[in-house]
Amino acid sequence: xxxxxxxxxxxxxxxxxxxxxxxxxxxxxxxxxxxxxxxxxxxxxxxxxxxxxxxxxxxxxxxxxxxxxxxxxxxxxxxxxxxxxxxxxxxxxxxxxxxxxxxxxxxxx
Amino acid sequence: xxxxxxxxxxxxxxxxxxxxxxxxxxxxxxxxxxxxxxxxxxxxxxxxxxxxxxxxxxxxxxxxxxxxxxxxxxxxxxxxxxxxxxxxxxxxxxxxxxxxxxxxxxxxxxxxx
Numbered sequence: 001x002x003x004x005x006x007x008x009x010x011x012x013x014x015x016x017x018x019x020x021x022x023x024x025x026x027x028x029x030x031x032x033x034x035x036x037x038x039x040x041x042x043x044x045x046x047x048x049x050x051x052x053x054x055x056x057x058x059x060x061x062x063x064x065x066x067x068x069x070x071x072x073x074x075x076x077x078x079x080x081x082x083x084x085x086x087x088x089x090x091x092x093x094x095x096x097x098x099x100x101x102x103x104x105x106x107x108x109x
Numbered sequence: 110x111x112x113x114x115x116x117x118x119x120x121x122x123x124x125x126x127x128x129x130x131x132x133x134x135x136x137x138x139x140x141x142x143x144x145x146x147x148x149x150x151x152x153x154x155x156x157x158x159x160x161x162x163x164x165x166x167x168x169x170x171x172x173x174x175x176x177x178x179x180x181x182x183x184x185x186x187x188x189x190x191x192x193x194x195x196x197x198x199x200x201x202x203x204x205x206x207x208x209x210x211x212x213x214x215x216x217x218x219x220x221x222x
Contacts, residue, residue, distance in 0.1 A: 004151065033209045042199060042213035043152070087152070091209040096167075099151030 002026045004100035006088050011106045012078055020073045020086050020103045028093020034062050034073045035087040037102065043087055047073070075105075083107045112136070113214035115200050121220045122190055130185045130217045132200035140206040141183040142167075143175060145196040146216075152199065158183055159206040190221040 003025045012018040024032070031050040035043040049055055049064035049071060061074040073086055085102040092098055113134045122128055134141065139160050144152040154167030158177040172194060174186045183202075187194055197218050201211040 008149075030207070031209050042215050043211075044213070045210050048210065089152075089209060091207075095207045096154065096157075097152075097209050097211070099153075101149060101151045 002090075002092065002098045004088055004090060004098055006086075006100040006103045008101070009104045009106065011108060012075075014078055014080060014107055014109050016078050017074065017076050018078060018105065020075075020088075020105065022071045022073070022088035022100060024069050024071070024088070024090045024098070024100075026090045026092045026098050029066060030091040030093065030095060032062075032064055032071045033089045033091070033097070034060075034071075035089065036084050037087060038084045046086075078107050080107050080109070113200055113202055113212060115198075115214035115217050117217060118215065119218045121222065124191055124221055126190050128187045128190055128219070130187075130198055130200075130219070132183045132185070132214060133181050134183075134200075134202045134212075135181065136202060136204075136212065137180060138202035138204050138212070139180070140203045141177065142201045142203075142211065143173070143183070143185045144199045144201065145169065146199060147196050155185065155198075157206075187219075190219075192221045195219060195221045 006022045034046040037043040047062040054063045059076045087102045088100040089097045116131045142157045143155040156175040158164045161180045200214040
């Protein structure tokens with residue numbers, strides 16, 4: 001079966017750095033995606049990795065290792081507005097997105 | 110503002126009633142999707158459409174139907190609602206079915222009593 005695992009909840013301090021991990025087992029691989037979802041709102045696209053390595057976009061970076069079935073989202077200089085759920089998703093061989101349950105990130109002052 | 114519009118935002122209905130959730134996009138995207146989101150679970154695909162005139166079943170299609178008569182509209186119908194269909198429903202679109210970059214509507218919160 002297909003599976004995406006990520007921690008249910010994480011807590012971090014404003015101004016700090018946090019890393020949210022995601023491991024996956026899917027039928028094929030056509031890319032890994034991270035989305036941000038604030039409470040009561042729709043998910044919004046954050047990043048996309050299809051090759052191994054680090055993709056940086058401002059305060060957010062995403063890393064991929066296809067051989068390990070592993071990705072992480074790194075958030076630097078945390079702000080209160082970063083409090084949200086972060087969803088990891090993999091595009092499988094049928095070009096269907098397989099979603100993790102999301103990691104709720106709580107930022108404390 | 111371009112994007113996806115869903116209606117209604119919230120609805121309570123009695124079990125056994127028929128309900129249609131509306132979804133309209135103005136981005137001329139080819140692919141559209143309906144997901145449900147339940148606490149502790151990932152987004153689950155109900156139905157999808159890769160292009161106008163075609164539809165396909167996702168992971169949890171039972172009890173739901175869709176149509177894609179044109180590019181912009183993708184309504185989701187619950188023929189006879191049951192309490193297990195209580196959920197938040199998100200409509201999404203993408204420029205191409207092969208991309209995982211989706212644009213989501215604001216969601217429709219449905220409660221079936």
